[in-house]
Amino acid sequence: MSSEPISLGEALASFDALWSPRVVTRVNDYDVRIAKVEGEHVWHAHDDTDEFFLVLDGELSISLREPDGERTVSLPRGAVFTVPRGTEHKPRAPFGASILMFEPTGTLTVGERHDEVPDHVDVTTGHALDV
């Protein structure tokens, strides 16, 4: 864990990969991760944890499969949303976005249940930030 503050702008400038989160800092046994995203992720669910999103730049949409049916929420810059544990969801960002996530260390980007993972989605528990 860095003993100095980290600029999210500098952290985002340090990598280009899409759908491939970097761990910025840790809070107890949770990660604060950032990612650049564009296009579509994959339908997946985290059975054991909620997942928090904050949009730092651009706009993120998250499609959700809920008991009442499917819906999509839109998060412009500065919006936050928590996907409840067990809820199948698919993030997407047609025009690109930068996002911050908060979730337990070890959480996989594609959860425990997911559709076939496309090549552009990185299956990871988050990479170290190199700043």
Added chain:
Amino acid sequence: MSSEPISLGEALASFDALWSPRVVTRVNDYDVRIAKVEGEHVWHAHDDTDEFFLVLDGELSISLREPDGERTVSLPRGAVFTVPRGTEHKPRAPFGASILMFEPTGTLTVGERHDEVPDHVDVTTGHALDV
């Protein structure tokens, strides 16, 4: 927990109180809190948890009492920092700031150990957001 995204801008516009966090959403047994701050908080420590700060607007300084002595880190807008558990710290923002925090639900604003709490510091585990 809201089933719709929340705009941090609208959330911040919904209250004026300083050093009095609002709970924006929850992630498992953690709170995402926001606060408006100006002036000085109080020296305190959370013995059982790290505390994460993200500066949404303005600039936040956090003084830290570490084994090697006292130092102050400065967080401009868009910077993040995690105060390790057990570390005495005192946030301050001479010119004001808006901040976001991650910490376990139930965490007191003044921790378990603290100096005398001045009147302008709200001793709370966070208030409900009214948006």
